[in-house]
Amino acid sequence: MARGMPGETLLADRLRDQLLEDITNSQLPPGTKLPTEGELSKRFGVSRATVREAVRGLVEAGYVTRRRGSGSYVAERRRMPHGLDSTLSYLAMIENAGAKAGMRVLDAVFEESTNIDSVLHVRPGEKVLAVERVRTADDQPVIYSRDRIPARLLRHDLDLANLDPSLFALLRSCGHAADHATATLRAVPSTICTAKMLRVRRGKPLLYIEEVDYDRDGTPVMLSREWHVSEAFDVRINRRAQVPQAPRMR
Amino acid sequence: MARGMPGETLLADRLRDQLLEDITNSQLPPGTKLPTEGELSKRFGVSRATVREAVRGLVEAGYVTRRRGSGSYVAERRRMPHGLDSTLSYLAMIENAGAKAGMRVLDAVFEESTNIDSVLHVRPGEKVLAVERVRTADDQPVIYSRDRIPARLLRHDLDLANLDPSLFALLRSCGHAADHATATLRAVPSTICTAKMLRVRRGKPLLYIEEVDYDRDGTPVMLSREWHVSEAFDVRINRRAQVPQAPRMR
DNA sequence: GAGTGGTCTAGACCACATG
DNA sequence: ATGTGGTCTAGACCACTCT
Numbered sequence: 001m002a003r004g005m006p007g008e009t010l011l012a013d014r015l016r017d018q019l020l021e022d023i024t025n026s027q028l029p030p031g032t033k034l035p036t037e038g039e040l041s042k043r044f045g046v047s048r049a050t051v052r053e054a055v056r057g058l059v060e061a062g063y064v065t066r067r068r069g070s071g072s073y074v075a076e077r078r079r080m081p082h083g084l085d086s087t088l089s090y091l092a093m094i095e096n097a098g099a100k101a102g103m104r105v106l107d108a109v110f111e112e113s114t115n116i117d118s119v120l121h122v123r124p125g126e127k128v129l130a131v132e133r134v135r136t137a138d139d140q141p142v143i144y145s146r147d148r149i150p151a152r153l154l155r156h157d158l159d160l161a162n163l164d165p166s167l168f169a170l171l172r173s174c175g176h177a178a179d180h181a182t183a184t185l186r187a188v189p190s191t192i193c194t195a196k197m198l199r200v201r202r203g204k205p206l207l208y209i210e211e212v213d214y215d216r217d218g219t220p221v222m223l224s225r226e227w228h229v230s231e232a233f234d235v236r237i238n239r240r241a242q243v244p245q246a247p248r249m250r
Numbered sequence: 251m252a253r254g255m256p257g258e259t260l261l262a263d264r265l266r267d268q269l270l271e272d273i274t275n276s277q278l279p280p281g282t283k284l285p286t287e288g289e290l291s292k293r294f295g296v297s298r299a300t301v302r303e304a305v306r307g308l309v310e311a312g313y314v315t316r317r318r319g320s321g322s323y324v325a326e327r328r329r330m331p332h333g334l335d336s337t338l339s340y341l342a343m344i345e346n347a348g349a350k351a352g353m354r355v356l357d358a359v360f361e362e363s364t365n366i367d368s369v370l371h372v373r374p375g376e377k378v379l380a381v382e383r384v385r386t387a388d389d390q391p392v393i394y395s396r397d398r399i400p401a402r403l404l405r406h407d408l409d410l411a412n413l414d415p416s417l418f419a420l421l422r423s424c425g426h427a428a429d430h431a432t433a434t435l436r437a438v439p440s441t442i443c444t445a446k447m448l449r450v451r452r453g454k455p456l457l458y459i460e461e462v463d464y465d466r467d468g469t470p471v472m473l474s475r476e477w478h479v480s481e482a483f484d485v486r487i488n489r490r491a492q493v494p495q496a497p498r499m500r
Numbered sequence: 501g502a503g504t505g506g507t508c509t510a511g512a513c514c515a516c517a518t519g
Numbered sequence: 520a521t522g523t524g525g526t527c528t529a530g531a532c533c534a535c536t537c538t
Contacts, residue, residue, distance in 0.1 A: 316504095
């Protein structure tokens with residue numbers, strides 16, 4: 001019915017959430033056949049295109065599988081939820097693992113940019129916000145991180161003493177919400193510094209993640225370097241197969 | 251024009267490839283405004299919905315950015331091509347890094363399943379194909395891997411001596427092409443075995459990747475365990491921001 | 501106000517799955 | 520033969536950007 005869009009969300013999004021709720025909360029064991037697209041279209045009073053968009057979201061999230069000529073079904077196994085491709089928050093990631101998440105800010109200062117900041121497109125001498133933190137799971141240090149944000153992206157009246165615990169929230173409030181990122185992963189031995197911060201033996205393998213976050217316009221907004229204690233929790237990612245040369249669409 | 255589809259590809263896919271070719275091969279520097287959707291629709295004789303689907307593919311691949319109310323533009327920076335989320339082939343990954351890629355099959359046998367195969371949904375006693383390989387870059391070992399595929403998914407006349415170098419190609423030829431995967435990453439010290447295979451000092455940090463590949467129906471088709479020498483090349487991934495709770499669609 | 505992308509509709513034909 | 524998802528069309532209104 002409603003065409004352009006009420007103030008709230010997309011029609012397809014609301015329908016997707018509705019269907020997801022029906023699948024999870026209610027019952028519907030894996031393998032259950034869902035109503036046909038035509039049926040849903042009629043029942044919810046939306047076009048079939050909208051139904052398809054809603055179901056597509058569930059398929060991409062791994063809740064539903066579609067079989068051409070047959071129907072749509074509740075997926076057998078839900079894919080892992082918290083992966084590098086789906087969340088930008090370690091807080092939720094740690095809590096999901098069943099641990100008490102904590103964070104300590106060791107340092108937060110404005111300083112001159114160095115050459116590691118080149119990916120942030122800062123000019124020499126430009127200031128960056130440098131934040132040094134340790135995340136804990138059940139009070140055990142699990143991630144030591146150094147984040148850098150170009151000062152020009154931030155408000156000038158920023159209170160370093162009462163820094164927003166989420167740098168993503170900080171960026172969002174400044175109109176530079178993180179939209180996507182590229183991360184590089186490597187296994188490295190812990191150094192004197194990282195071993196002390198994470199309370200591990202020196203030389204112990206750490207998962208090192210170097211990540212650059214971009215806003216919607218493709219402007220690099222943050223450089224994060226993180227050292228993870230691998231025993232603490234696993235980093236998960238989801239891959240998709242590709243079409244040769246040009247990338248897939250669906 | 252053509253409605254249902256000739257034998258070949260999707261209309262939107264062909265249009266996407268066409269546009270991509272125009273962007274890359276021809277000229278069009280970053281920031282260039284693309285024709286409007288209506289314009290493209292008219293020029294190629296397809297509906298605007300199809301144009302949107304085509305451009306959507308380019309946006310997802312990072313070639314194009316769309317600005318509501320303004321237009322579509324050639325993206326500033328192409329995102330990294332070879333990442334865990336975009337390719338399932340290490341061969342191309344190594345070659346892209348500018349090295350000569352090689353591979354040695356150490357072992358390929360059918361054996362009884364063990365409890366590590368539980369993610370593959372094999373019953374106790376069922377056979378699995380176990381392949382042990384080493385990948386090299388410029389003749390230096392860089393990845394040691396152990397892959398396992400349920401035997402029931404494969405042809406029975408499989409020639410283990412002349413195994414297809416690509417297990418993905420093998421799976422595809424058996425009607426179980428890998429469609430998506432979940433991978434877990436960890437930093438681990440090299441063991442006696444992995445240190446020998448990769449010719450590194452024992453205890454040296456390795457990037458350990460445990461991956462389960464699924465076909466389009468969600469059937470797990472392969473379990474891969476890989477140990478990467480981190481100096482060799484970096485593993486890159488691309489992340490996307492998420493909508494709280496229910497996953498994004500677009 | 502004109503133009504553009506974002507969303508939605510109603511209806512159509514096709515290819516595949518199932519009985 | 521029938522039903523289902525997969526693709527496509529033509530046209531509409533909306534929200535936003537730009538001038």
